[in-house]
Amino acid sequence: MPPDITTEPAGVSRAAIELIDIRKAFGTGAETAYAVDRLNLTIKAGEFFTFLGPSGCGKTTTLRMIAGFEEPTSGRLLLDGRDVTGVPAHQRNVNTVFQSYALFPHLNVGENVGFGLSVKGVAKDEIRDRVKAALDSVHMTHAIDRKPSALSGGQQQRIALARALINRPSVLLLDEPFGALDLKLRREMQMEVKEMQRRLGITFIFVTHDQEEALTMSDRIAVMNNGVVQQVGGPVEIYERPANRFTAGFIGDMNLIEARITARNGDQFTLEAAGSRIDFPCTLPLQPGDACILAIRPEALHFVEGEAGGSVRFSGALGEAVYIGTDTVYALVLADGTRLHARVRNGDRPMPQAGAPATLACAPSAIRLLTQ
């Protein structure tokens, strides 16, 4: 750990941020809309926490409220156990890496990185040493006298990181920081930032609409939609056990099939879905007649011929096939017109012809039954 940006060791159970019943309203009267609605969340110290959702879901508004650029309409915000609701941004021990980097164009790289220390009146010698160390930690020491405009996007990104981290914040906020980078550089920076977070033990709060980025980098993810948190959990939990239709559809590719319970025998359900009868073990409190949604990953489906026991089957006519390298994605048009997508590894069998009857099957354990 470099001496420039040390921090106290991560107390994993200590709360870095507590969001208590946070609401953010825009507009007034009948026009009132909530960018963020009844948000209750605790982010632990040392955690890499991500807000994930489509644009306009309230994730950036949430981040801006933590930073202090916007105040919640109601609710309280605790930072390191202290209520900071109403405290202006410059008095919060939180720093932000902006989507646009927001480097000061009239200052050189060294002055940009030293800005936070300089406004706090830190001695010039100390600023110089810490700026050097901070630039060293992002491999940008050589650019200390350059102007931000002379740097590439990736380099500006590193400067923005150094400028935030030099202040030793208790929480670092990152607002879609890789949005402007090309894919290769993006992967590189993802690795680097994740590694930096592990090394420093600082709480990182990350905002992205890129589910892959969220899954690869985060300790925990909050999936948001329409200002409401849909699910909070680790990447594996979010991907494998989506809590509702939105999360299931947003994270990765997912077949979502409307279904209805037709019979129940203990924990054994019989469902009617897209014209197929499915026997399915489940512990959800559902009764015959209830509607639900079946969520199946395309990679969990495979073609079967004849009768194989113990699996759930869907029969229909083959639709379009899309070749994507190692795999091919097939569409199966079921009796009621529902399209079921299956991602099948190439080379296992000859490519079936479009229009031919086929049957896809998966293990019951690969199916998520969702009620909303």
Added chain:
Amino acid sequence: MIAARRGNLVTLALLAPSLLSAILLLVIPILIVIAFSFAEQDTYGGAKFGFTLASYRELFQAIYLPIFLNSLQLAAVSTIVCLLVGYPIAYFIALRAGRHAGLLLALLLIPFWIDFIVRMSAWMVLLGRNGTINSALLGLGFIEQPIRMIGTYPAVLVGMLYAFLPTTVLPIHAALNGLDKRLLEAADDLGATPLQSFWRVTFPLSLPGVMAAILFVFVPAMGVYAIPVLLGGGKSIILGNLIVQLFLDFRNMPLGAAVSVVLLVISSGIIVCYMRVLRSVEEART
């Protein structure tokens, strides 16, 4: 070759109207003034064209130096007053007025559709011995004797401020309006108080606008004529009314023309030097 030549001809044809008016209304008058400045004064107040440096020789006598200094001083003080008043206005309109910004800018500009002399006369009515302000103050019992305002230096500065406020506010407003507001959030985020944000981010980034405003105020203020005469009583002689006096009162057209040429040279010199400094500043910033 032919295509290129034809392109040049088209360009020339398109430029012809503006080129002609510039030559007729700008270049030729300046040449006439220059010609006058080298002419000889004849007995009846006319000019005998020729080439003599007599006017310039007379001009560089010590009595004219204070007039040049007066003009420089008035222009400098006016510029400073305009900046002190104009910057906060530009700042407010650009960063604080929100959706009222357009309206405020319009209000600032609308008076300038009225003729300059009419507006200055309005100030004479306002500031006069029996003017609106004195009557109001007397009527309200704040003062017992009318305050002498017309004919004082502050009255001239008020007039200068009024005349040059839009040319101060507009370039500064343009610079502040183009300021990336996220930079202010970044400064806030990094712990800068609002005052620190202003001096370290907002103000340095608005400097190009301030530099333009200085040029737009200082250079015309050097040659200003009506304001010091109408509001200052014409007591301290500056270049503007010196030229008028030489032409109309003393009927010394060559000397008047020489003063005009010197004013032109000084102003152009200031502009050239200023642009050079500005460019090197801009280069240092990027």
